[in-house]
Amino acid sequence: MSLSMSVLIVIALSIVGYVLAPRRALRLVGGDRRKLASLPKQYGLSAGLSVFLPAMLIALLGGIGGVAGSVLPVIIVAVAIGACCLAILKSRPDFIARNSAETLIKAVLIAASGVAILTTIGIVMSLVFETANFFRDYSWTDFFFSTTWSPNFRGDSALGILPLLWGTLYISFIALAFAVPIGLFAAIYLSEYASPRMRSVAKPAIEILAGIPTIVYGLFALITVGPFLRDYFAAPLGLEQSASSVMTAGLVMGVMLIPFVSSLSDDIINAVPQAMRDGSFGLGATKSETIRQVVIPAALPGIVGAVLLAASRAIGETMIVVLGAGAAASMSLNPFEAMTTVTVKIVSQLTGDTDFASPETLVAFALALTLFVITLGLNVVALFIVRKYREQYE
């Protein structure tokens, strides 16, 4: 018996319990449903869930605990059969199935959030585990403080994260420097000045930007923005001849981030109470004074949150960077030079090569963990700022 077979049997038994439990209860009171402690469908729900949940729990625990593949399905089916008989027997008129169903539903909900949390923990654990393996072979000081990145397979790779981190931060900085003012101004226009008709057209139009796959942005960077910047800015200024550059990737990524910033900021600005604006107008302030001095400060915590969210998007972005910025690790200030980022190198270290034991591949996990810690830090700071202001002004 295979595992999937046993799962099908559990589902079938749950349905059996769901159908039979209310029938039995009804038969015991001679078909008069008013004599039951709960509604018939609650008897069904209670029985069905009390078959399904324990069996699934056993499956999960057995899977994690490494119970042999031939034994586990048998145990699961046995548990399910036992639970099914028990549930049908328990289904007497005085059994309060309503409460039992409530408890079981709560268990389902807890299990769902458990899955989300456990997978997160699992991801982090695997990252930490592989990173530890990496640092066994490669010195952590070199990883964090060396300024050269040149992996090879002769065994003398230089795997310093600094050039990659520099590329990530530089590109994200350009992207944010572009997206934050434009997104914010667009949000202010939409929420404070635009007529309802204008708003109903413009807001979705901006949000369409958020629906474009990043690979499409990448192509746009590669064939349009890159050559354009090279031919009209970099080359005439004598800065660089490459179409891939920090600037290309930064600008295109900025375009991608505009809807994030504008959409969130727009919602936040709209949430500022009208009473604030009235108070300011009532004192003889103009519209732009009101926006600058009352509305934006009141919305600031939320806006900062939106910006930090956009920042973690920018830091984790891969596709645009591969196609727009190139793959050369370098630590230059020239925005028209090709550079690369942490995410791009994670991809390139893991593609092609399947040997997960060499430092050249394991470094990807260390890079990923570093990135994860940075974005986590950003999110924590964002939450902290938002909460601090909320306490103060609410």
Next chain:
Amino acid sequence: MSTEDTIKISAKNVQVHYDDTHAIKDVNVEIADKAVTAFIGPSGCGKSTFLRCINRMNDTIDICRVTGEILIDGEDIYDKRVDPVQLRAKVGMVFQKPNPFPKSIYDNVAYGPRIHGLANSKSELDDIVENALRRSAIWDEVKDRLQAPGTGLSGGQQQRLCIARAVATEPQVLLMDEPCSSLDPIATVQVEELIDDLRKSYCVVIVTHSMHQAARVSQKTAFFHLGNLVEFGDTDKIFTNPEDPRTESYISGRIG
């Protein structure tokens, strides 16, 4: 009481529509300077709407149309040449719900003076702020925490802060829309005393649902009903000897 006779605001044939709702119907009224005028009437009769006409706050509502004339010191405030923004600096407003800005107490009060450039130096601004807070009977409570957020004050303190904020801009007219409706009896007494004091320098118009409050603080009372100004006259007379039967039934509690 001779100063009461100078007319500060005079409204002629004022009509207000919100889309199809006819909220104010042909109102004529003359409001005296250096006096408190109370607007009373059942809910939805248009008191707030009319009050908001006086500083053109209705301009901020898209669907609102105002016709007729409102003169302040003989000048039509709905004239094309009048800038509503400057008008509102001259005609201050205090709202029903205290609405301090999410700024410090000091910055709340300094907001108007800063916008209108009323102070030449930091020390002048300090003086304006202190003065406004003193006049609003809240100085003693906040003088040690001027940099604390205004939103952290109690409801009654917040409302007095909002009054201070309005006073700091040195308006000539002060409009108050149910300024005590969210306050407890003690804070109400404080605000009422304050209004009585403000009367010496301003033309004060107050909307209130409390008959007692109107009787206590105002010299003139206007009774609105369904968008009409039913009766207007000395407060004493309105409350003791109203002419219109509608006024009579309202103040005796039969319509509300």
